[in-house]
Amino acid sequence: MEFIFKKISSLSAAFILVLLTAVFIVLFLYAKPAIKKYGLHFIIDPRWDVSVPIKEKTPTKTNNIKSQKNKNNNIEVSDADVLAALGITNTNAKTETIYGGLVPLVGTILSTLIAMLFAVPIAMGIAIFLSEISPPLINKPVGIAIELLAAIPSIIYGMWGLFYFGPFISHIFGGSSVSLLVAGLVLGIMIIPFMASLTRDSMNTTPNILKESAYAMGATKFEVIKDIIFPYARKGIIGSIILALGRALGETMAVAFVIGGVFTFPKKITDPTVSIPVVLANNFAESSGMSLSALFYLALILFILSFIIIFSAKFYFLKNKN
Amino acid sequence: MRLIINKIILILSTLAAILGLVFLFWILITLTIKGFASVNLYIFTHDLIDNGLRNLLIGQFILAFIAVLIGVPLGMIAGIYLQEYSFNNKFATFIRNLSDVMMSAPSIVIGTFVYAIMVNPIGHLNGWAGAIALGIMMLPIVVRTTDDMLGLVPKELREAGVAIGAPKYKVIFNIIIKAAKVGIMTGLLLAFARIIGETAPLLFTSGNSQYFTLNLNHEFPSLTVAIYNLATMPDKHLVDIAWAGAFVLTLFVLIINLLGRYIVKEKK
Known part of the structure; x- marks a missing residue:
């Protein structure tokens, strides 16, 4: 009994550590697409929810379909997919929405x-x-x-x-x-x-x-x-x-x-x-x-x-x- | 010259104190005037859909109450560990620091965390998420209170318990907790007062509902979220309801705080 209680008490103390770590990890995982896309540039970019033309060569439609097939091995394309899924780029693939936190x-x-x-x-x-x-x-x-x-x-x-x-x-x-x-x-x-x-x-x-x-x-x-x-x-x-x-x-x-x-x-x-x-x-x-x-x-x-x-x-x- | 500087500084400090009090009384007075004008029996007997507060008050209480059921046992046991079992080792110091960090973590960040684990996977706002967010807010406060209050219990009491051959957990529950009961109760009361006024962790976890409901699987009525929504409405009548809610909430929080203070005084 004593042993059980001692264990439970130390576990609940450790739970605080687990919880705080979990907050950090979960936030990081959910932020990951944005971190991947914008990197640290995010914190010096003043634009929020602004549509801009994509500078680099945009993938053509055929490319898009192809890359969707390779979804599992190719993570790079997932951003375009997300944007497409959002309906942001569905009519005009030449623009994307920029998010910056400055x-x-x-x-x-x-x-x-x-x-x-x-x-x-x-x-x-x-x-x-x-x-x-x-x-x-x-x-x-x-x-x-x-x-x-x-x-x-x-x-x-x-x-x-x-x-x-x-x-x-x-x-x-x-x-x-x-x-x-x-x-x-x-x-x-x-x-x-x-x-x-x-x-x-x-x-x-x-x-x-x-x-x-x-x-x-x-x-x-x-x-x-x-x-x-x-x-x-x-x-x-x-x-x-x-x-x-x-x-x-x-x-x-x-x-x-x-x-x-x-x-x-x-x-x-x-x-x-x-x-x-x-x-x-x-x-x-x-x-x-x-x-x-x-x-x-x-x-x-x-x-x-x-x-x-x-x-x-x-x-x-x-x-x-x- | 020294005396003049002294005078100036003392006057400035007094003025600062007066200025601070002026702002604070300004808040209380507007709240009382606005609140008294809008509080009546009608708002306590009708739900938000009929321009009342009943479902909001009950909803807020239920959320806070479940938060207590989550935060208090966990927090107290963790506090007991820190004070009674850890012998103040490095791990305990580390947990204490983390707990204090968590206590000051922005409440909206806790809200985003709970959204990520409870709302996003389920697909819609739900009352459980709100209660858990409040529970997470409460946890570090309970840990700190229990830890501090148990630390005040004299060592001799523990030794007396151990000397009669009682196992440690019995000493803790039958002697130490009893000795620290008043302090812990007061701390819990203040923690409750703190989380019942929270808004940010509820905004996108439990949201708000206009109807009376006890079903925690869906959007759940919350007084504070409703105040936030109503206060920015163009309709003056809705703003008045928000003031009534704000008044009731503040009154409740202040009464709990005074009660806590009174308990401590009685003990002394």
């Missing part, structure tokens, strides 16, 4: 960047306020409010952004009420509570005796924060910023309402664009064949990006423990 990739990075620029100072301010400035009477309700707000589902932030915050921002900065700027700011507002409460927790780990010694030397509050608390809690604070970054990067619902969902580069910050999670959310249901594969390619890129970011955060936290 626009959503740039949209993801820019919106995350705006979110971080907006959220980090405010979250730090809130953390400093909660851990050093506020009297105990205010401290507790504000702290609880911040933590509760971190629990609100992201779709609520998105909906609020669409109906209230977007029009408000476009009123001030001009431009559309769905834009890169609005998306970045809504993302920022969404991660503020998360970042603030994690940062406050790590700032609170600073031993009182260190702070008191500094105050005894005549240091001001700001000097204590800058020279004692920040250096002491540095790793925890950076870790919480990176975790918030990872959350902003993969966020779908808060952004889907307010980014616009159009495949163009934003010329101004108030222009609409699109991000990887939003592309997935909007286009997945209607896709098949190569476009579906391209979407899986995007999902894979997003997964790898967030994997790298979270792992670097873990690296920092781990270093902190040693």
